[in-house]
Amino acid sequence: GYEHTFSLEWKFPNDFKLGVATASYQIEGAWNTDGRGASIWDTFTHNRSVLIKDGSNGDVACNSYYKWEEDVEMAKNLGVDSYRISLSWSRILPDGTTRKINQPGVDFYNRLINKLLENDIEPIVTLYHWDLPQKFSAWGGWTNPAVINYFAHYARTAFGLFGDRVRTWITLNEPRLICQAYKGLVGDVTSDFPLGTSEYMCAHNLLKAHAEAYHIYDKEFRRTQKGKISITLDFTWTEPANSSNPDDVRAANQNIQFDFGIYANPIMKFDYPKVVIDRVAQRSRLENFPESRLPKFTLAEKLRIKGTYDYIGINHYITLYGRSSPEPPISDPHIDLDAAGERFSNPNWEGCAAYWIKIVPWGLRNLLKWIKNTYRNPEILITENGYANAGDELEDDGRIRYYRSYLNATLQAILEDGVNVKGYLAWSIMDNFEWTHGYTLKFGLYHVNFTDPNRTRTPRKSVEYFKNVTRTRTVG
Numbered sequence: 001g002y003e004h005t006f007s008l009e010w011k012f013p014n015d016f017k018l019g020v021a022t023a024s025y026q027i028e029g030a031w032n033t034d035g036r037g038a039s040i041w042d043t044f045t046h047n048r049s050v051l052i053k054d055g056s057n058g059d060v061a062c063n064s065y066y067k068w069e070e071d072v073e074m075a076k077n078l079g080v081d082s083y084r085i086s087l088s089w090s091r092i093l094p095d096g097t098t099r100k101i102n103q104p105g106v107d108f109y110n111r112l113i114n115k116l117l118e119n120d121i122e123p124i125v126t127l128y129h130w131d132l133p134q135k136f137s138a139w140g141g142w143t144n145p146a147v148i149n150y151f152a153h154y155a156r157t158a159f160g161l162f163g164d165r166v167r168t169w170i171t172l173n174e175p176r177l178i179c180q181a182y183k184g185l186v187g188d189v190t191s192d193f194p195l196g197t198s199e200y201m202c203a204h205n206l207l208k209a210h211a212e213a214y215h216i217y218d219k220e221f222r223r224t225q226k227g228k229i230s231i232t233l234d235f236t237w238t239e240p241a242n243s244s245n246p247d248d249v250r251a252a253n254q255n256i257q258f259d260f261g262i263y264a265n266p267i268m269k270f271d272y273p274k275v276v277i278d279r280v281a282q283r284s285r286l287e288n289f290p291e292s293r294l295p296k297f298t299l300a301e302k303l304r305i306k307g308t309y310d311y312i313g314i315n316h317y318i319t320l321y322g323r324s325s326p327e328p329p330i331s332d333p334h335i336d337l338d339a340a341g342e343r344f345s346n347p348n349w350e351g352c353a354a355y356w357i358k359i360v361p362w363g364l365r366n367l368l369k370w371i372k373n374t375y376r377n378p379e380i381l382i383t384e385n386g387y388a389n390a391g392d393e394l395e396d397d398g399r400i401r402y403y404r405s406y407l408n409a410t411l412q413a414i415l416e417d418g419v420n421v422k423g424y425l426a427w428s429i430m431d432n433f434e435w436t437h438g439y440t441l442k443f444g445l446y447h448v449n450f451t452d453p454n455r456t457r458t459p460r461k462s463v464e465y466f467k468n469v470t471r472t473r474t475v476g
């Protein structure tokens with residue numbers, strides 16, 4: 001059953017991080033200020049604005065490059081323990097491929113990190129949240145293994161510059177999205193590699209890049225900086241449509257392995273999941289490829305990737321049902337055909353302005369239990385979870401219902417299921433540039449007025465709710 005009882009007795013443990021999350025391109029603005037180099041998102045939004053719902057871009061966004069002090073005050077007002085940011089690679093290393101450091105960009109992050117610490121708020125820092133330096137676009141972005149060493153250099157640079165004050169690092173945000181949407185949905189990247197191949201080349205390179213960053217931290221910085229480092233994966237929970245039907249159970253698991261296991265297994269176990277290796281090999285053979293479209297790791301590479309996590313970061317928004325369906329016929333290769341299975345939502349679940357987000361708190365609880373059981377109870381940090389409005393309303397009772405139920409599911413997972421969840425970061429502290437949805441979807445606890453040059457922030461009703469959570473450390 002999926003009973004969802006609320007208990008006001010339950011408290012978030014003292015060391016549990018209650019926080020909020022942001023990302024550089026979505027909030028900073030100042031896209032060509034103070035020496036920042038261009039990223040694939042600048043180019044994409046400028047050249048292909050028809051693909052952005054409202055034709056907008058992140059040139060100004062929330063203007064947080066200038067309004068960072070106010071952002072920290074908002075975080076302080078919310079009473080959060082942690083504030084997740086991402087670094088803009090091209091603000092620090094404008095070209096991406098040279099050692100030249102852009103000091104004003106470094107100064108910006110120093111000011112922000114220091115201000116957070118002065119206010120007793122822990123900065124949680126993501127190295128890469130999709131804004132690849134433009135230079136790499138023509139190289140094929142992450143489908144090109146040459147990017148790995150440049151990322152490693154960037155990671156080392158960031159640890160050296162900020163690691164004396166950062167205790168929680170995230171290498172990559174949602175590699176699946178980077179790879180599966182790179183042909184247009186996630187920035188301007190040119191690649192001739194066809195779908196069905198590119199997703200796997202990209203995943204392969206990202207796993208190696210993550211592992212390099214981890215080992216650099218481990219070898220060169222951990223002893224003095226004493227932090228933790230891992231990756232953030234998105235997790236769409238897929239519940240078997242009929243859990244007493246073994247075919248549905250298998251189909252649901254297969255979808256989870258193609259979405260999540262493809263990254264989690266090499267890092268938390270060893271190599272890609274067997275079902276992914278087998279299915280891509282089998283379909284590649286039927287498609288007449290000389291070898292599997294899924295690249296192979298050498299033994300040395302498998303060992304280098306294995307264990308590169310101090311915790312696991314999870315972004316969670318979506319629960320779907322999964323059921324078995326006939327093997328898709330052989331046609332143009334695509335990772336979705338390799339994954340097969342059929343996924344669907346329940347029209348009775350309460351939704352929000354983002355069509356893909358429904359309020360299904362038991363999905364979070366089930367996925368947390370699944371991680372515990374599948375990967376020997378790792379430390380988990382929920383690095384994003386959130387709800388969207390479409391309009392300018394400040395009375396956001398839906399968001400309050402959403403946060404309350406997902407925070408409660410998190411508590412149930414900790415207290416009843418013994419899952420080792422160490423934090424929950426709400427997406428997001430304020431409305432921001434929602435990628436291809438532009439400013440049409442508003443995920444903020446704070447409303448931002450994007451027609452006002454001052455980008456005025458106004459607390460929504462949910463700010464009061466969240467303050468009560470951080471004050472009482474209960475779901476209220």
Ligand code: GBH
Pocket residue numbers: 023026173174177234315356384427434436443
């Ligand atoms: C996260 O992933 C991101 O990390 C964050 O930056 C983002 O703001 C947040 O979620 C809220 O969306 O209409 O075809 O684009 C987002 C991944 C992107 C997956 C939108 C679902 C909807 C399908 N999501 N996508 S589409």
